Amino acid sequence: METPTLEAIEARKLLLSGQAPAHLRVNGDLDLSHEVSLTVLPEGLNVGRLVLDHCPALKALPAGLHCISLSACGTPLTELPDDLHVTSRLDLSDCKLLTHVPKGFAVDTLILRGCTALEELPEQMHVFVLDMSGCINVQRFPTSGPEQMARLNAQGCTRLTALPSWLKRVGQLDVSGCARLHELPEGLHVVTWLDLAHTPLRQLPASLQGVSLRWRGVAVNERIVFHPETITTQQVLEERNVERRRVLLERLGYERFLAETQARVLHRDRDAGGERRLLYVPLQNDEPLVCLEVRCPSTGRRYLIRVPPTMRQCHQAAAWIAGFDNPEHYRPLVET
Amino acid sequence: MWRHGDVLIAATEAIPPGAKRSQHGVLAYGEITGHSHRVEEPEKAEVWEYRGERFLKLIATTRIIHEEHRPITLGPGIYRVWRQREYSPEAIRPLWD
Numbered sequence: 001m002e003t004p005t006l007e008a009i010e011a012r013k014l015l016l017s018g019q020a021p022a023h024l025r026v027n028g029d030l031d032l033s034h035e036v037s038l039t040v041l042p043e044g045l046n047v048g049r050l051v052l053d054h055c056p057a058l059k060a061l062p063a064g065l066h067c068i069s070l071s072a073c074g075t076p077l078t079e080l081p082d083d084l085h086v087t088s089r090l091d092l093s094d095c096k097l098l099t100h101v102p103k104g105f106a107v108d109t110l111i112l113r114g115c116t117a118l119e120e121l122p123e124q125m126h127v128f129v130l131d132m133s134g135c136i137n138v139q140r141f142p143t144s145g146p147e148q149m150a151r152l153n154a155q156g157c158t159r160l161t162a163l164p165s166w167l168k169r170v171g172q173l174d175v176s177g178c179a180r181l182h183e184l185p186e187g188l189h190v191v192t193w194l195d196l197a198h199t200p201l202r203q204l205p206a207s208l209q210g211v212s213l214r215w216r217g218v219a220v221n222e223r224i225v226f227h228p229e230t231i232t233t234q235q236v237l238e239e240r241n242v243e244r245r246r247v248l249l250e251r252l253g254y255e256r257f258l259a260e261t262q263a264r265v266l267h268r269d270r271d272a273g274g275e276r277r278l279l280y281v282p283l284q285n286d287e288p289l290v291c292l293e294v295r296c297p298s299t300g301r302r303y304l305i306r307v308p309p310t311m312r313q314c315h316q317a318a319a320w321i322a323g324f325d326n327p328e329h330y331r332p333l334v335e336t
Numbered sequence: 337m338w339r340h341g342d343v344l345i346a347a348t349e350a351i352p353p354g355a356k357r358s359q360h361g362v363l364a365y366g367e368i369t370g371h372s373h374r375v376e377e378p379e380k381a382e383v384w385e386y387r388g389e390r391f392l393k394l395i396a397t398t399r400i401i402h403e404e405h406r407p408i409t410l411g412p413g414i415y416r417v418w419r420q421r422e423y424s425p426e427a428i429r430p431l432w433d
Contacts, residue, residue, distance in 0.1 A: 217371060217403070242342075242422065287425055296341065298405040306423045321420045322344050335339040336406035 008047075015041065023064075033071075041065065080105070101125070113153075121145075132157060133174070141167075154178055155195070163188065175199055176216055184208060193219075202226065215251075218243045224251050233260045237289065246303055266290070269314045272297040272335035276314050279304070292317040298336050341405045343373045348416040351393060355386035363390055363400065363417045371403040390417040 004021055006014065008028035014020040016035060023044035032038055033053035044064035052058055052072040061072070063081050069089040077092070079100035086107045092098060093113040101110075101118075106126035112118060114134040121132070123142040132138060133155035141164035148169045154160060156177040162185070163175070169189045175181055176197040186205040195214040203226065204211065213220050223230055228251035236252055239245040249257055257263075261281040268277045273295035281289040290311050291304040311317040319330035337346040343364050361378030365371075375381040375398055382393040392415040399407040 240424075296405070298341070305420070308423045321422065322339070323418060323421055330337070332337045332339045332344075334408055336341070336408055 011047075020045075174214075175201075176214075196225065215247045218247050220244070220247055224248065228252060233257055237261075242303065242305065246301065249302070249304065261289075263291075266311075267313050271314075271318065272332075273300070276318070278307075278311060278314050278317055290317075292321065294318070338400075338408050338410070340373055340400055340408050341402060342420045343417060344420065345392070345400065345408070345410070345415050345417050348391070348414050351384045351391045351414060352386045355384040355391060358383040358385055358390070363392065364419060373400060373402045373405075375399075376401045376407065391415065392417055 003023050003025055005025040005027060008026055008030050011020070011024060011026040012030060012032065014024070015030070015032065016038065018040065020042045022042045024042055024046070026045070026047040029049035029051075030047050031051040032055060033051045035055050036057060038052070038055045039057045039059070041062045043062045045062060046066040048067065049069045050067045050071070052070070052075060054074040055072075056076065058072070058075050059077065060079075061077065061081055061084060064083055065081065066085045068087050070086045071091040072095065073091055073093040075095055076097050077095050078097045080102055082102045084102070084105075088107070089109040089111070090107045091111040092115060093111055095115050097117055098112070098115045099117050099119065101122040103122050104124045104126070105122045108127070109129040110125070110127045111131040112135055113131050116134065116136050118135050119137045119139070121138060121142050124144050125142070126146060128146075128149055129151045130149060131151075131153040133153045134157070136156065136158050138157055139159045139161060141162070145164055145166050147166060149167060149171070151172045152167070152170050153174045155174045158177065158179045160178050161180045163181070165185055168187060169191065171191045172193055173190045174195040176195045176199065178199050180200070182200050184201065184205055187207050188205065189207055190211045193212040193214045194208065195217065197215040213222065213225055215225065224247065231248055231252040233252065236245060236248045236257060239248055258279070263279040263281045266278040266280045268275060270276065271294065276295070277293045279291045279293055281291070288309050289306065290309045291306050292314060294303050294305065295301065296303065305321055307317040307320050311320060313327070315330070316327045319327040322330050322332075324330040337344065361375035361381055361383060363373045363375070363383065375383070375392070377398045380394060380396040380398045384391040384393065394410055394412050394415070397409060397411045399409050401407045
């Protein structure tokens, strides 16, 4: 029987009507995201790029599905068919019911971000990039896997206790927020950077000596990570880059900084991130340091941003930071 | 007006004459983190630069995204995009994340 081939626009109609034949080939890409009525796709569907994000009734993928890339973020998929074939990229972010990925699954980039029901990764998977950030129920890696990966993102895998011994070389490794990860395996090499913020790691194995370190994305050195007690308030004050200053402050300890600089609170109020304070620190032989202390509404992180020493109110300082000398001109609708 | 981390966005009337079209959908890069504030669907947007400022023309509703900040949805229109600033005794400078 001849395999039917359709242009994307016709295929879309047919797929949404539920009348699409098995082994349908589609020329081009298909975006069926947010289609509330989509419950099933035909067996053997073959398409270039397939987007199924946020289809609330799609509980399973068909057998024999072939595509170059597949995105099914936020769908109620519980497992993947054993014969699923995705060449380049499979994005299953926020598939909160997903519990099973087939053994030996192979794809260049596998994104399992926020798959909170997933407890096991597949044995013998073949992936170059794996994003398993926020997979809070994965406790361990399978017993076999690739020796090399371009990127492994395990950020916020709070139950993960160890990295796999089979992984020998990885380009970028993010284990930030892995609250139970007490050590990294000897013999592991990280080529570009290792992010280890908010982990209980206290030292690195010999194979990782000299690796570039990051703290929540910010380049840092071993002293900042492993010897925060050596950071001084003066270093914090002199740091020009606001992200690095945030890390220095965080490692130094916010309370210590305020205590050691004898900051006075000039004003306090609230914005989208919560309470904010205008802090005043007198400096010897210099004009006073006046900083607005704010929290990011998205991440909750504290930031200190320096403003002119004439500022007296938080909103006035926030408006100045946004580029407005007149605070009445600064009225943001949304802050994230 | 919208604030997306250290980037501010406000509706404006036109892209200034003489602005140059940027070939990507990135509004601002982080200096250290490698993160970026960018248009989720670049095909719906034009990013223009004029004297250090960026302008965004959206032909359809899309979102401004970043690795850490929640997305902001913007409708079709023209927007000016700029960074927050920070004071120092030597110079007022843009704030870099």
